[in-house]
Amino acid sequence: MPGTIVMKFGGTSVADAERLRNAARRIVQKREQGQRVVAVLSARGKTTDELIAMAEEVSPAPAPRELDMLLSAGERISCALCAMAINDLGHRAISMTGSQAGIVTDTSHTKARILDVRADRIRSALEEDSIVLVAGFQGVSTARDVTTLGRGGSDTTAVAVAAALEAEVCEIYTDVAGVYSADPRIVPQARLLPVLSFEEMLEMAASGAGVLQLRSVEYARNHGVRIHCRSSFEDRPGTVVVSEIETMEHPLITAVTHSTGEARVTLLGVPDKPGVAARIFGALADADVNVDMIIQSEPAGEGSSAEVSFTVPRDDLRVSRQTLEGLAPELGISSIVTDEEMGKVSIVGAGMRSHPGVAAKVFTVLGDEEINIEMISTSPIKISCVIGGEHVPRAVRALHSAFELSGDGTEQPEEPFRPPGQ
Ligand code: ADP
Ligand code: ASP
Ligand code: MG
Numbered sequence: 001m002p003g004t005i006v007m008k009f010g011g012t013s014v015a016d017a018e019r020l021r022n023a024a025r026r027i028v029q030k031r032e033q034g035q036r037v038v039a040v041l042s043a044r045g046k047t048t049d050e051l052i053a054m055a056e057e058v059s060p061a062p063a064p065r066e067l068d069m070l071l072s073a074g075e076r077i078s079c080a081l082c083a084m085a086i087n088d089l090g091h092r093a094i095s096m097t098g099s100q101a102g103i104v105t106d107t108s109h110t111k112a113r114i115l116d117v118r119a120d121r122i123r124s125a126l127e128e129d130s131i132v133l134v135a136g137f138q139g140v141s142t143a144r145d146v147t148t149l150g151r152g153g154s155d156t157t158a159v160a161v162a163a164a165l166e167a168e169v170c171e172i173y174t175d176v177a178g179v180y181s182a183d184p185r186i187v188p189q190a191r192l193l194p195v196l197s198f199e200e201m202l203e204m205a206a207s208g209a210g211v212l213q214l215r216s217v218e219y220a221r222n223h224g225v226r227i228h229c230r231s232s233f234e235d236r237p238g239t240v241v242v243s244e245i246e247t248m249e250h251p252l253i254t255a256v257t258h259s260t261g262e263a264r265v266t267l268l269g270v271p272d273k274p275g276v277a278a279r280i281f282g283a284l285a286d287a288d289v290n291v292d293m294i295i296q297s298e299p300a301g302e303g304s305s306a307e308v309s310f311t312v313p314r315d316d317l318r319v320s321r322q323t324l325e326g327l328a329p330e331l332g333i334s335s336i337v338t339d340e341e342m343g344k345v346s347i348v349g350a351g352m353r354s355h356p357g358v359a360a361k362v363f364t365v366l367g368d369e370e371i372n373i374e375m376i377s378t379s380p381i382k383i384s385c386v387i388g389g390e391h392v393p394r395a396v397r398a399l400h401s402a403f404e405l406s407g408d409g410t411e412q413p414e415e416p417f418r419p420p421g422q
Pocket of ligand 3: 010152155210211212213
């Protein structure tokens with residue numbers, strides 16, 4: 001619809017009454033400038049974590065369908081409250097659950113994928129001059145159950161709604177001023193990146209830059225949605241994510257990203273014969289586990305057995321273990337060893353494609369810091385190293401400084417980032 005814009009506010013941006021009213025004011029401001037506005041909200045503050053903790057208090061392995069029913073409540077609270085605040089500002093607002101907004105997903109509870117957005121109800125509300133508030137992070141499955149979209153999923157709701165409405169832009173309002181050359185909570189001198197290509201943003205999100213959920217970036221690229229990630233506390237431009245053709249420069253290295261949520265699984269005594277890897281990773285895929293790096297080695301003198309190590313998100317470790325324990329006797333795997341405290345640092349940059357020596361420099365920097373590299377993986381524009389979780393902040397700072405990502409000062413944010421409330 002012409003003149004439509006989608007604004008998404010994250011959890012910190014609606015954490016208390018004052019911030020929620022602030023979000024309501026920003027939404028109304030856009031409406032008063034003549035735009036039709038759909039706002040997608042996240043659950044307030046730590047609500048989602050608290051709901052997960054509540055579930056775990058009553059059940060060690062909560063049923064995924066019921067977990068989704070519980071978790072979806074957080075976003076509904078935010079939307080209902082924001083609609084009240086907007087009404088008080090003299091505008092008409094209507095809140096909708098994911099299901100009411102027409103977000104249809106597959107049946108994969110707790111990490112469902114959006115299949116379709118049937119946006120007629122949003123459209124008619126906009127035509128009636130209402131501001132529409134859509135509960136992020138949730139949908140209704142093809143089996144008519146409530147689903148959620150994985151942590152950080154409200155970003156994807158916003159992008160999907162923007163695509164369905166052919167909105168001019170999908171604005172992601174968050175607690176930092178945009179996407180930086182490293183997580184500004186770890187590197188206060190990190191540089192705000194005014195423009196990023198989808199390709200770079202995809203690699204950044206995939207390697208831990210949680211400022212945008214990976215799926216939201218994939219969705220935006222596939223549907224041509226323009227993303228503008230910006231501060232909900234200040235009114236200044238943030239980061240625009242655009243297609244390759246629109247980005248002008250390709251710096252060698254754009255950013256250092258990290259994750260501290262990795263776990264490693266090592267399978268010992270894996271029979272070295274065709275089809276075994278397919279069985280292992282097929283079973284993990286069927287269990288919806290996202291496997292990241294994989295290494296297979298044949299310990300010297302072991303003859304016909306190999307060792308297979310791979311990383312998974314720590315949240316998927318329990319399911320991975322269960323799946324593999326079921327498979328081990330049949331395949332003849334002798335033991336399963338897990339390591340919960342792994343982390344990962346990566347450097348991302350479209351310019352590295354044509355520059356040799358970047359990987360060597362990464363390894364030297366980590367070596368100088370006496371940080372042992374456990375696993376390595378590369379793509380044309382990314383180098384990732386799995387390291388002990390405790391070394392991650394030091395590794396990020398060392399790489400950010402070695403690749404001189406703070407910039408020359410001209411592009412620095414006016415002042416170094418400070419977390420809100422400090
Ligand atoms: P929201 O609740 O608004 O969705 P998130 O916590 O999901 O916010 O994402 C914002 C956070 O992402 C920031 O507070 C920041 O710590 C983190 N982050 C990690 N990497 C980056 C990066 N490269 N640039 C900006 N923020 C980053
Ligand atoms: N509330 C959900 C989460 O904490 C979704 C989101 O914030 O995007 O992961
Ligand atoms: Mg988020």
